[in-house]
Amino acid sequence: MKRNSIHQFALSGPLAICLATALATSPAQARDMSAQPSAAGTVEIEPGQPEWAAPDAEMDRFLDELIGRMTLDEKIGQLTLLTSDWESTGPTMRDTYKADIRAGKVGSIFNAYTADYTRELQDLAINGTRLKIPLLFGYDVIHGHRTIFPISLGEAASWDMEAVELSARVSAEEASAEGIHWTFSPMVDVARDARWGRISEGAGEDVYLGSKVAKARVEGYQGDDLSAVDTVIATAKHFAAYGAAQAGRDYHTVDVSDRTLRDVYLPPFKAAIDAGVASFMTSFNEVDGVPASGSRYLLTDILRDEWGFDGFVVTDYTSINEMVPHGYAEDLKQAGEQALNAGVDMDMQGAVFMENLAQSVAEGRVDIAAIDTAVRRVLEMKYRLGLFEDPYRYSDRARQEATLYKPEFLEAARDVARKSMVLLKNEGDVLPLVGSAKSIALVGPLADSKPDMIGSWAAAGDRQTRPVTLLEGLRANAADGVTVEYAKGASYEFADEGKTDGFAEALALAERSDVIVAAMGEKWDMTGEAASRTSLDLPGNQQALLEQLVATGKPVVLVMLSGRPNSITWAEDNVPAILHAWYPGTQGGHAVADVLFGKYNPSGKLPVTFPRNVGQAPIHYDMKNTGRPIELGAPGAKYVSRYLNTPNDPLYRFGYGLSYTDFTYSPVTLSSAQMAAGGNITASATITNTGQRAGEEVVQLYVRDLVGSVTRPVQELKGFEKIMLQPGESRTVTFEIAPQDLAFTRADMSHGWEPGEFQLWIAPSSGAEASTPVTFTIQE
Ligand code: NOJ
Secondary structure: OOEEEOOOOOOOHHHHHHHHHHOOOOHHHHHHHOOOOOOOOEEEOOOOOOHHHOOOHHHHHHHHHHHHHOOHHHHHHHOEEEEOOOOOOOOOOOOOHHHHHHOOOOOEEEOOOOHHHHHHHHHHHHHHOOOOOOOEEEEOOOOEOOOEOOOHHHHHHOOOHHHHHHHHHHHHHHHHHOOOOEEOOOEOOOOOOOOOHHHHHOOOOOHHHHHHHHHHHHHHHHOOOOOOOOOOEOEEEEEOOHHHOHHHOOOOOEOOOHHHHHHHHOHHHHHHHHOOOOEEEEOOOEEOOEEHHHOHHHHHHHHHHHOOOOOEEEOOOOOOHHHOOOOOOOOHHHHHHHHHHHOOOEEEOOOHHHHHHHHHHHOOOOOHHHHHHHHHHHHHHHHHOOOOOOOOOOOOHHHHHHHOOOHHHHHHHHHHHHHHOEEEEEHHHOOOOOOOOOEEEEEOOOOOOHHHHOOOOOOOOOOOOOOOOHHHHHHHHOOOOOEEEEEOOOOOOHHHOOOOOOHHHHHHHHHOOOEEEEEEEOOHHHOOOOOOOOOOOOOOOHHHHHHHHHHOOOOEEEEEEOOOOOOOHHHHHHOOEEEEOOOOOOOHHHHHHHHHOOOOOOOOOOOOOEOOOHHHOOOOOOOOOOOOOHHHOOOOOOOOOOOOOOOOOOOEOOOOOEOOOOEEEOOOEEOOOEEOOOOOEEEEEEEEEOOOOOEEEEEEEEEEEOOOOOOOOOOEEEEEEEEEEOOOOEEEEEEEEOHHHHOEEOOOOOEEOOOEEEEEEEEOOOOHHHOOOEEEEEOO
16 A cells, blocks of 8 residues: 655745634644654555545644635635636636636636746735635646647657656646646547547547556656645546547537447546546536536546546536537526536636526525535645645746756757657658758748747747747758758648749759758647648648659658648658658757757657548547458458548558668567466567667557457557667567456446457557467456
């Protein structure tokens, strides 16, 4: 059983005196009255309970006392989160938020940061309200706060959990130094439809990889100690199944079976809980006819009763209000009742609780005990962060100045960025650009565009001056005697399709250069929230310029900057080298240069399937076989599950990515072809670097359950390991598999494995033909 030191704090300074006056029992008095710790100075916490949730008798006494003194309106204030006017991340703005703080009507604020501004707002709560309850400050710190890392989907492409955790750790250090207590991250929505703009914010399409990334991010943000001043509360969002929006259109209806919900969309949320996540955010969508913010099934039955979640639940932006247009509530008052009674603790920006909940209590539609439970969850978090001890402890200008953009943060951002890039094609070893490539023509709308480097949801990231563009990065890192010239050439704006204005300049530059680097893709705000597309092609006139660049006969390297899989089928057929660089962050230009010049050997693998064209969406590797799989028919046969005009296969598979070196995989060996119900087996393969350069490889384990009480996917990722091999070096990678790793939601809706025959692959990517499977059975 895990043990955790008892939470202790020293109450000092004028604020402590003022709090002690306001409350009959101050935190210090409560501590003095509390039971002494055990001989070892520790208290025991329940198995599976996060360390921050350890029982704390002095906290309980303090909160009992405080809640006992609160009026109903003060309680409802603690359940209200409002945005400041520094930024808008949704459709509404309440410009009275400062007056609301002073009136005790709001307990938490988001979109406000810097030590000075959070201190100024905190002052309003501490010196302007009766009970002086401190504010909690939240913010969308998604892939960096000031130092911006690659977008989340890019980080997942590194398959490097230490890198993912490091990014979250740096984000927490910077954000907390600017007064932030709470990040609205990680976004753990499984996403399988590239039309959906928010595919950029998560870890991609896979349950297993998504769960590992969720864990790494939560641990990075929250660290070992939630009360430490350089950690922040993490939020698992958006609960639930937001990524399954119909037709990839944001906020659209979700209709998934309970089995798919449990097997595909929920596991990363459970992984976040297992990692100790302290808050959850609801999603905008409905699930099986019920908007998530009003779903007792999701927020109480599953989250609290099945999973035992200890933290608090916030809604997404005005999503309680949206239950009215959803057609689930007849007015805001009813929507508020539905949300609170379903299990919501805090209303983000809707002011529905603020304006209606007291009336609902008076009418007996909401129980005061339910409000007290929600209030306690919120206050508990403020207490555990040490805010009752010192409400200004995160708002420290000296720490802010010493923390932001530390050189080691910038170095980490560069390293994570290059680890995230995926080499999709490298015919004739065009890359790396060494030797004869003395003059480089850099063209395209993303070649020298600072705002695009950091992508969407880039928190307080400076979009205008700090990001290093490709032009800057290539020039700064080119070998002596190598020139890099630039012409924008094309545009990514939808409206510019058909225009050719800049083509001549770009083509002239291309003609006088040894190699062309085309930096193309999407504008930064074409992904993220409210950024769905019905085409996955290159927007604007980029495709037309790309074709003319290739027609020059010069070698072309396409560097894609984008937050979604694009259908670059023409490029795959015609461009010799393609690197997908996502939106690589503040140091992006340097990181791209490291890869193009061979200072870093690319090692990323796709966390999402790239379709050939939009008509294949949604597409993912772990599909079902169907009763008429294409292999059963003769080539071109009718009456099988296929398209008339496009192969079933994607353009690039999940897990795919090349290196500047080559790896071979030996056949898989199993410790036994029989797995006992209570036992496990190991599967091993030897991977050899057969090329000339050192390189990293992501070795992947896939399994197929051949027959089940319900049909099973054609492959499921069950393990991976990223290894570094020197030229000529071999390493045997061994995975252990036990029956519970093969569990799913069975026909009777119970969760567990079933005996029978399984196929297993150890392979460089998904795809049944990526290597030869071996077979094992689980015995009855
Ligand atoms: C709406 C988004 O869906 C959510 O992810 C974000 O955290 C909130 N707005 C707050 O900005």
